[in-house]
Amino acid sequence: MTVPAMRAAVVAIRAGLFDDVTDDVLAHENRAFGPAVPSSAGQPDRSHVPWMRASVGRAVLVVAGHAGAGASTVALALAEELAEGRRVQLVDYSEPVRSGLPAAPTIELGTDRAGWRCGRRGRLDVVRLARRPADGALPPLPEADADATVVVDLGWSTTCALLDSPGLLVGCALVVVTRVTVPAVRQTEQVLAAVGAEAAVAAVGRARWPRLVEASCGPRLREVRSTGQVVPVPFDQRLQIAGLTGDRLPKSVAAAGRALAELVMPAAPPRHRRRAARTGRAETTR
Structure with missing residues (x-):
């Protein structure tokens, strides 16, 4: 062998x-x-996955490559950037005691009938589980506009459960979060291999990877790096101490969210720019 x-x-x-x-x-x-x-x-039953419902415009799944990766911070940075140009819901599927987003909303709107605790953060809707589901099943997403984009913070425990049926993670834009350490990239390689789908990687830590970390990358992570699908997310000391609050994210972290948004959901150029580009090409051919 x-x-x-x-x-x-x-x-x-x-x-x-x-x-x-x-x-x-x-x-x-x-x-x-x-x-x-x-x-x-056999093929997994995708009809029971909440984020695959027909009424959702687009879903982006933020998956932790290992415990403590920083997925909630990345999900918030990504969702805030996407919310600049569209209606976005940030949905936290972590158990309440493990959530990284309890203090992220600036306005609390209470709990709905389905057991979601709803809040607002600027243009962004933030919803978290108010209680752990008794049967362990994934509750349906909160009501949203038909064209709303949903950013899902799966949480490490939910990610582990879904990796038993990796096909349930396919079909959505996918972001896998990892720290820039040897144990972290080894575990993240396993997640990427299990998912078996295209994914962007948010790497929390040093922008320039140490040689030992580079040498520990598996084939999937090396491929993602070679195709420019890895976005560095700087380590912020204040966030590590205070966690996510209603304050603005550090500029460097927000910039990483902007870069991820361009990868998972590229914005179309303004109409006048497209028209100018077509005119320029036409003149060139003449």
């Missing part, structure tokens, strides 16, 4: 995929989970 095959087998075991993983699948670790999931469990 080759080293790549053994590595793929370890990743499969940690993701809970044990059946029908053939030698041919293991020999291609970059694609290990694409063939394995349908053959072992």
Whole structure:
């Protein structure tokens, strides 16, 4: 058995995929989970995933690559940037005791009938679970406009549960958050391999990765870095001490949210710029 095959087998075991993983699948670790999931469990039932409902304009999932990655900070920075040009809901699926967003809203609007605690932060709607679901099921999303964009902060526990059915994370824009440390990138590699879908990566820490961290990257993370899908998120001392509050995010963190927004949901150029560009191309061809 080759080293790549053994590595793929370890990743499969940690993701809970044990059946029908053939030698041919293991020999291609970059694609290990694409063939394995349908053959072992069939296509997952996406109709039960709240963010796939038809009334949602677009969903962006922010996934922690490991515990304590900083996914809530990244989700807030991304959602605030997207809210500059559209209606956005930031939905926190973390259990209330583990939420990173309890103090993020500047205005609290109370709890709705479905058990969501609603708030506002500038143009952004922030909703968090008011209580842990008794049956462990994912509650439906709060009511939103038909064209609203939903940014979902999954939380580490929800992410772990969904990695057993990685197909449920496919079909949405995906951001995986990691710290720039050796243990963090190793765990994030497993998450990227389990998801098996295109994803942007928010890297919290130093913009220039230490050589030891670079050497610890797996094939999926190396591919994401080579295609420019990694956005550095600076480490902010104040946020580490005070957490997320109603205050504005540091400019450097907000700028990282802007860069992520351009990756996951590129803004169309203004109409007059598109018209000028077409005119310029026409004159060039003459």
